[in-house]
Amino acid sequence: MNVGSVNIGSMLRRGILGALLLYLLTPIALTLVYSFAKNWSTLLPDGYTLEAWGKLFGDPIFWQSTGRSLIMAASAVALSIFFLVPTLFAITLYAPKLASLLEFFSLWPFVFPGVILAVGLIQIFSNPPLAISGTPWLLIPAVTVVVMPFAYRAVSNAFESINVRELAEAGRSLGSSDLQILAWVIFPSVLPGVLSGGVLALSAAFGEFSLAQLIVGSAWQTLPYYQYLTNSQDGHRSAAISVLAFGIAWGLGTLALQLGRGSRTVTAV
Amino acid sequence: MNLRWATFAIAGLFLGFLILFEILPGIFLGITALTNKAGFTLEHLQEATKPLFLRALNNSVWLSLQSALEGALLGTLTAGALWSSRNARVKSFVTALSGVSANFAGVPLAFAFVVMLGASGVLNYIFTSSNLPTIDIYRRENLHWIYLYFQWPLMTALMLPAFGAIDKSWLEAARGMGASSVLFWWRVGIPVLLPTLLGSSVLLFANSFGAYATVYALSQGSINLLPTQIGFQVSGQVGYDPGAAAALSLVMAAVLLACLALYRGSRSWAERLQSRGRA
Amino acid sequence: MTVTMPASATQSSSQPVAITCTALSKFYGGKPAVQDVHLEVKPGELLSLLGPSGCGKTTTLRCVAGFEIPDAGSIHIGAQDVTKVPAENRKVGMVFQNYALFPNLSVAGNVGFGLRVAGWNKQKLEARVGELLEIVGLVGYDKRNVTTLSGGQRQRVALARALAPNPRVLLLDEPLSALDAKIRVELRTELRRLQLTLGVTTLLVTHDQEEAMSMSDRVVVMNQGRIEQIGTPRDLYATPATPFVASFVGEMNTVTLEPVGNSSFKVSGQTVTLPNLEVGRYGVRPEAITLEPNPSQGLRGVVELVTYLGADQQVILRVGGDTWIARVPNDLVFTRGQTVGLEIAAGAWLRLS
Numbered sequence: 001m002n003v004g005s006v007n008i009g010s011m012l013r014r015g016i017l018g019a020l021l022l023y024l025l026t027p028i029a030l031t032l033v034y035s036f037a038k039n040w041s042t043l044l045p046d047g048y049t050l051e052a053w054g055k056l057f058g059d060p061i062f063w064q065s066t067g068r069s070l071i072m073a074a075s076a077v078a079l080s081i082f083f084l085v086p087t088l089f090a091i092t093l094y095a096p097k098l099a100s101l102l103e104f105f106s107l108w109p110f111v112f113p114g115v116i117l118a119v120g121l122i123q124i125f126s127n128p129p130l131a132i133s134g135t136p137w138l139l140i141p142a143v144t145v146v147v148m149p150f151a152y153r154a155v156s157n158a159f160e161s162i163n164v165r166e167l168a169e170a171g172r173s174l175g176s177s178d179l180q181i182l183a184w185v186i187f188p189s190v191l192p193g194v195l196s197g198g199v200l201a202l203s204a205a206f207g208e209f210s211l212a213q214l215i216v217g218s219a220w221q222t223l224p225y226y227q228y229l230t231n232s233q234d235g236h237r238s239a240a241i242s243v244l245a246f247g248i249a250w251g252l253g254t255l256a257l258q259l260g261r262g263s264r265t266v267t268a269v
Numbered sequence: 270m271n272l273r274w275a276t277f278a279i280a281g282l283f284l285g286f287l288i289l290f291e292i293l294p295g296i297f298l299g300i301t302a303l304t305n306k307a308g309f310t311l312e313h314l315q316e317a318t319k320p321l322f323l324r325a326l327n328n329s330v331w332l333s334l335q336s337a338l339e340g341a342l343l344g345t346l347t348a349g350a351l352w353s354s355r356n357a358r359v360k361s362f363v364t365a366l367s368g369v370s371a372n373f374a375g376v377p378l379a380f381a382f383v384v385m386l387g388a389s390g391v392l393n394y395i396f397t398s399s400n401l402p403t404i405d406i407y408r409r410e411n412l413h414w415i416y417l418y419f420q421w422p423l424m425t426a427l428m429l430p431a432f433g434a435i436d437k438s439w440l441e442a443a444r445g446m447g448a449s450s451v452l453f454w455w456r457v458g459i460p461v462l463l464p465t466l467l468g469s470s471v472l473l474f475a476n477s478f479g480a481y482a483t484v485y486a487l488s489q490g491s492i493n494l495l496p497t498q499i500g501f502q503v504s505g506q507v508g509y510d511p512g513a514a515a516a517l518s519l520v521m522a523a524v525l526l527a528c529l530a531l532y533r534g535s536r537s538w539a540e541r542l543q544s545r546g547r548a
Numbered sequence: 549m550t551v552t553m554p555a556s557a558t559q560s561s562s563q564p565v566a567i568t569c570t571a572l573s574k575f576y577g578g579k580p581a582v583q584d585v586h587l588e589v590k591p592g593e594l595l596s597l598l599g600p601s602g603c604g605k606t607t608t609l610r611c612v613a614g615f616e617i618p619d620a621g622s623i624h625i626g627a628q629d630v631t632k633v634p635a636e637n638r639k640v641g642m643v644f645q646n647y648a649l650f651p652n653l654s655v656a657g658n659v660g661f662g663l664r665v666a667g668w669n670k671q672k673l674e675a676r677v678g679e680l681l682e683i684v685g686l687v688g689y690d691k692r693n694v695t696t697l698s699g700g701q702r703q704r705v706a707l708a709r710a711l712a713p714n715p716r717v718l719l720l721d722e723p724l725s726a727l728d729a730k731i732r733v734e735l736r737t738e739l740r741r742l743q744l745t746l747g748v749t750t751l752l753v754t755h756d757q758e759e760a761m762s763m764s765d766r767v768v769v770m771n772q773g774r775i776e777q778i779g780t781p782r783d784l785y786a787t788p789a790t791p792f793v794a795s796f797v798g799e800m801n802t803v804t805l806e807p808v809g810n811s812s813f814k815v816s817g818q819t820v821t822l823p824n825l826e827v828g829r830y831g832v833r834p835e836a837i838t839l840e841p842n843p844s845q846g847l848r849g850v851v852e853l854v855t856y857l858g859a860d861q862q863v864i865l866r867v868g869g870d871t872w873i874a875r876v877p878n879d880l881v882f883t884r885g886q887t888v889g890l891e892i893a894a895g896a897w898l899r900l901s
Binding site: 020121 | 273276280287289290346347363367368372374380383389391417422475500503511515518522528529
Binding site: 163170180 | 651
């Protein structure tokens with residue numbers, strides 16, 4: 001920076017970064033205060049209480065919904081990884097030409113996002129032979145499809161960060177089978193990237209609402225749906241859930257960074 | 270068991286899974302939108318042009334344009350600020366926070382904004398007592414404030430790698446030749462960033478165009494947007510009309526497909542620019 | 549760095565064997581990558597495949613390693629026909645251009661990988677790994693993560709890993725090309741000394757003619773999928789069989805002699821008398837030229853650039869429309885713009901076609 005613009009430049013920089021932090025943290029901070037507030041209609045709350053948090057943690061439906069969200073998210077992520085790791089291994093090593101097909105599948109959800117995916121799924125799976133609409137048996141595959149692009153990016157980045165082909169050749173020249181190479185070298189090497197991407201996908205799946213609302217609704221209530229129902233009954237409890245959700249997203253995001261180490265942002269497209 | 274065939278078997282299962290749960294729903298939408306009991310028909314698409322739905326489309330386009338422009342402008346400036354910042358801790362904190370917030374949407378976000386800007390929201394109280402206009406977050410024209418919450422950090426995260434491609438020594442080289450920093454950004458910086466800037470803006474547009482959870486959580490669908498109309502027509506709270514839902518879905522998919530094409534185009538433009546820089 | 553040999557390592561566990569390629573051909577999408585290649589790496593010999601990128605040298609090596617299946621021809625290691633034997637059963641050691649070290653394993657984990665695959669027990673494996681780390685000069689590095697090593701150290705780990713399971717032959721794919729110039733020269737000598745001590749039959753692929761010339765017993769020059777010439781470094785330099793070899797191996801001034809009269813030719817725009825030569829293309833090595841400050845007859849040139857090289861100097865001359873390079877002793881001082889005579893002994897004109 002030349003002498004004259006030093007202050008202007010750094011003021012602009014601080015200004016914009018400060019504005020972003022303010023914009024991102026204010027809603028969370030105010031919601032946190034609200035969750036402890038007794039009654040809040042002026043500048044400051046009338047008093048503070050743990051009532052909302054107490055009610056939340058004392059509600060068995062909350063725990064049930066959280067458990068279901070966890071089951072849904074974990075199943076969807078586990079399913080994506082179970083499919084993606086062997087598929088990417090097979091494609092990189094045996095059929096590189098099929099890579100573009102996989103990329104096509106990873107782009108499709110961009111054109112058919114949650115709402116319209118749900119519309120299509122409901123039409124197919126409301127009638128026999130596979131009348132699974134309204135059950136987690138449809139919700140979990142649907143969430144898997146929606147988070148698959150995230151998981152795909154993460155897993156394929158992990159595969160690209162090592163030269164699978166050359167490592168396999170090195171292994172073969174040392175007398176090892178492909179299975180040994182997969183188990184002893186490839187899998188341990190891609191594991192951090194896969195886990196990191198998996199955690200990000202988990203975070204996205206955990207908060208998934210569109211599919212849950214349209215496919216199962218109250219029939220198999222997950223945490224975001226629980227909050228949606230709570231909104232109209234008890235704002236303070238709902239605020240507690242918002243804070244909790246942000247805390248979980250922040251925790252999982254940090255964990256993903258720790259696991260991935262290469263602070264790469266994973267975008268779906 | 271032979272590893273090659275074992276992995277191909279899993280890949281085959283994956284293919285079946287994707288066809289059943291990803292591709293087939295899309296194809297079914299097309300079929301539902303274009304047929305009735307008698308066969309091929311345009312009646313659902315015609316229905317999709319009725320004023321209510323056209324207003325929804327119009328609202329969605331404007332909301333997405335506005336939130337994409339706001340996010341693109343602020344996100345690009347923020348990424349630039351991070352790029353020029355020498356404080357590694359600030360950098361990594363803002364980057365991490367952006368990553369989390371970019372994906373933080375839906376019910377929790379909607380409620381956080383209700384706390385601030387709802388009927389008895391604290392910010393609105395402050396606005397009223399300082400004689401400033403209040404913001405009613407339940408109104409459609411104020412939705413963009415919520416969308417900005419994830420669009421701004423998303424754009425920041427998308428633009429950071431593009432700024433990373435600008436070597437700080439270029440700026441020094443330009444200085445060495447007597448160019449001002451304004452001239453540098455005009456002649457070098459912006460042209461290098463432009464493909465990513467345009468592509469990411471398109472991504473932001475699409476991100477808001479297909480967003481359903483946040484606005485539904487806020488208004489139970491009373492805000493007339495394309496995604497909420499689609500949700501309405503299948504969840505059957507007002508009128509149950511799968512044909513219309515499918516036709517509207519097809520309209521949305523067409524817009525998103527155009528976005529995808531534009532985005533991919535901008536990506537290959539950026540890659541060409543980069544490879545030319547290396548050559 | 550010096551190479552120290554544990555007593556056990558110097559005793560070669562098996563007799564070295566030959567590698568024989570017969571009529572080897574490989575096509576990619578109808579285009580020939582390797583065409584009708586016949587070559588033999590004699591037991592204990594280091595043979596280099598030298599050529600520009602895309603000449604087929606790497607494809608040939610990959611066929612020997614078993615990563616490519618040749619479309620025609622056969623490969624023998626010793627007496628065994630390995631043409632259709634999968635790579636993992638060939639018992640060849642290979643060093644890759646980018647080392648291909650296993651990023652998740654330590655130095656010891658990498659070196660011992662082949663032994664672990666072969667089911668060696670822990671004590672024997674550790675002893676063998678220690679032995680190899682001693683050979684490549686990496687004692688004390690066993691626990692280190694390979695990603696923290698320098699290029700030269702990675703190279704040594706890759707070599708130790710390839711040698712650990714006592715391979716029948718050693719294949720080196722551009723093993724030094726990713727290293728800095730200084731380390732490259734150091735490792736070149738070290739690698740050759742090690743190969744001679746172990747007596748392992750070695751096939752080396754390189755595009756660097758200096759590397760091939762300095763390390764090999766014999767060199768195979770390849771171009772466009774075919775062998776141009778096989779010979780000792782000395783043969784290739786002194787009597788290149790083709791213009792390609794002449795220009796690829798060492799520096800060479802190439803000119804065409806055009807007819808003028810009896811024993812007179814036009815060379816670089818000047819008429820000179822050269823008995824016993826015919827019309828055609830010829831090459832002259834830079835060091836075969838003597839520069840005469842006071843020319844009387846023969847070729848004349850103008851000094852354009854003098855580069856001091858320590859032991860001698862390189863003089864770039866403009867001769868008519870051509871540029872000539874001469875490499876001459878340091879005792880004479882030439883200045884830019886000076887006219888000198890180029891004296892070339894009759895035997896130094898190498899016929900190229």
